[in-house]
Amino acid sequence: RMQFSKVLSNSVTFCCVLSICAELSALNLGKEIHGHVIRTSMSDNILVQNALVNMYSKSGSLSEGNLVFEAIRDKDLISWNSMIKGYGMHGFGERALSMFDRMIESGVRPDGIALVAVLSACSHAGLVEKGREIFNSMSKKFGIEPQQEHYACIVDLLGRVGFLEEANEIVKSMPMEPKVCVLGALLNSCRVHKNMDIAENIATQLFSLEPEMTGSYMLLSNAYSASGRWEESAKVRALAKKKDLKKVSGSSCIVLKKKVYRFTSGSTVHSEFASIYP
Template sequence: MRKLGVGTDGFTFPLVIRACALFGDSRLCRDVHSHVFQMGYQCHLHAVNELLVMYGKLGEMGDALKLFDRMLVRSHITWNAMVSGYALNYDCYGAFEMFFKMGLEGLEPNAVTWTSLFSSHARCGLYLETLQFYGEMRTKGIDATAEALAVVVSVCADLGALDMGEMIHGYVIKGGFENYLFVKNSLICMYGKQGAIRDAESLFSEMESKNIVSWNALMSSYVESGLCDEAFIVFSELENSMVRPNVISWSAVIDGFAAKGRGKESLELFRQMQLANISANSITISSILSVCAESSALGLGREIHGHVIRAIMDRNILVGNGLINMYTKCGSLNEALLVFGKIDGRDLVSWNLMIAGYGMHGLGNNALKTFEQMIKAGYRPDVITFIAVLSACSHAGLVAEGRNLFDEMTRDFGIEPQVEHYACIVDLLGRAGLLQEASDMVRSMPMEPNAYVWGALLNSCRMWKNTGVAEEIASWVFSLDSETTGSYMLVTNIYASTGRWEDYARVRVSAKTKGLKKIPGQSWIEVKKKVHMFSAWNAFEIGMEEVYEILRDLGLHMEVEGYLPDEICAKGCS
């Protein structure tokens, strides 16, 4: 049009500016801005308003504010563009300041302004403030828009405010907003997050038209409720519909199976996703890395790491933390440390994972050093940090250090010890043979000890063959309403180690009477890029003859060296 010599006007520029904003090319946008001023449209309200929207989408609110301050005439659209720009860039304080100034200049905020204001607070996680602003808007007699209702419903989902969400649902029906697809999708998400799966299903089934967000909302609802098979059924229906699954659809079902410990299905779905040419996002990769971590599939984890580097996702904090978790649980601490060192924007989770990783492998001093580095770097430890570092002290036998940390937790950081921290400190004292001090610690706890605390104390009694303390606490343990068999097994092991077979049989019968059954321990091994699982009495078949032969050789070597194999070793070699 310009080459043909056709002149532009105040209606042409807003369209061109909007197109530039969609491209997201900052230099192109500034060129058009310059052209607007060269052509003398710097005072044209429609053109300048569109420039404000453009800078908001580019994330350059400083330039938007300079432009705004120079404007002689402003409309509702002008103010709304600024409030919306701040909301889009997660600056709730900037949005509120602009909202406040608007009132001072005598211009009453409308429904769009209010929606942008509490949308900014919702984006920043200020959910209670969001509901407060919504209430103020309704008090002023301003009718809610469909966009406002969708924001408030999402906030109710994140807050766990099901009653409030149901009330908003009633307003949606009364106000005639049921046909707005994004409102219905928000309601499905809200009911799904609160576990009201039947309500989510009902809303989904009554929708005349569904988009990919609708399908993903229902799948996520099932995943939130731990119903991964139901989520997969919906996913299969989606594949056979007119709407095609996207990366969010795949990630939902992959994460669902991973969360339920069904790693095999997760990995198979991930392979199918790759065959479908769907690029994984950070959530997908994080789920798959968790599967690799839990199944100790180091080879596969390294392959995923390679994929992450090729996809330029290695700087993503969620992926980085997933890699640290995978490498530490697979025993490759050096690789975990390399990943940790390359994360630019480390968060508290990154530090916690490294501390826990060192502790898991008995490297207590490394865990303490990492904890100190974290403090020096300006990070404030949380509840999880102290569980990790106390556990590390326990596994490494660092009694003095563990005691100091337990005291510092409350004194220096204002964190009240929870039952998990007591379990760690009891385990620390018990492993060091300080059974009386550990027992006194349990009795002085401000909350009721749970099975993990008693289990830590019982395990120490087993290690030191102290039946006196064990019997003293056994009655407390057995009175707990727990479906776990760990404490029963520890007590029977203590009796067995001291030859008290009648007491051993009595406890076994008691556990059996309560319907408790020990879940057999399981191990994994990766052979030729395939993960195999095996357990006692259900051996890993491939190559077992070679394993037994090596065990028999080791048994002979032990006898030659003067060591007598114990009962467990004898069973393994037989």
């Protein structure tokens, strides 16, 4: 409508639209917007460049995101963070670490967001030693005290590889009360590795912190099931049902011919269900 009304787009317009494309992983639409950026001579605007890097990275088109990134003359913290996060979320932990090192060498000091991104990258790639090193040096090397998100990352990293005792000790040593993101990460790892001693203790903390959070009950129930303790699993589900807690169905979106379609797990009420599932 803006184009039909002959209203010119500016950097704010492009950043907003590209942000939406990034959240929806609408890569093709994002590429169209990139074309508009080039035609309106906004390619050298740092805000738009960062938005493009973020869009390509989140959409999984890391090579194109890197091309835009490398073309940025004066890369700022957002530029670096976008590429580090992109590599990390798509499983390229080593590349994320390499980008993190390049950022520091270039004189850009990481912030809390950058450290969350690189710790998350270590977690997804199983880079335990490097993750430990970065987490333990946050305060001394970068002057940043670990926050809930950083603790969640290191707990997830250790939990994924089965170092549950170490992860639990970190939770116990936190200078603040652990939040759901931290406790949930440890409880999920306990489910995977069938450690019910730690799981029951963490679940108790979660129920106290968020008594109406359905996910905590489901995690504990699934942990009991994974350990073959079916009776306890059923009791937890019964307790959740008694509290009238319901699991939110998973959903996903796709973009087809510039239209967004949302699908909910197990649903048969989509307006075009018959066409999709003939």
